[in-house]
Amino acid sequence: MSKLLQVDFEFHGPFGENMSNALVGLAQSINQEPGMIWKIWTESEKDKLGGGIYLFEDEATASAYLEMHTARLQQMGVAEVRGQIFDINTRLSTINQGPIGE
Template identity: 50%
Template sequence: MAFVLQVDFKMNGPFGDEMATEFSGLAHSINEEEGFIWKIWTESPETNVAGGIYIFETKETAENYLDMHSKRLAGFGITEVNANILSINSKLTEITNGPVK
């Protein structure tokens, strides 16, 4: 069973193409995290919110990543992180074309 990690936090940018350029190294490093499957990057320049939807192989790997990521964000001065770890209902997700088996 795979697990979703939802994360969002206040951030004053960058967003859009600038975010893609500045955070591409981070994006590549996330691919190396234990248990990581994929991530959708989220952003709202209008409300200064950024984050992502991640899929991890196990709840433990999602928790480990969240712990590490929260510490990394704190290093950037971001201390209020909203996060949820949820299991995936694979049968219903498959019906609705979700990319998780």
């Protein structure tokens, strides 16, 4: 069953177009992660936050990615990574056009 992974962390940029240009290689590499279906990148320049919402095939692949991503971010100097794996209410999400795929 698909799992949603929500991640956020303190981030001081780049943001917007500069972020898009700087991280295109990372974005492309994320497509190769086992079990990853899609990612929505999140950013808040005002609150100095970065992160993402991911859909994974199952809890095992979501957990493995969170562990790897947390270690990668910590190597980049990020002190605290907040990650949470959620079940998806498929019926209600479908009513609201959630791109969940089953």
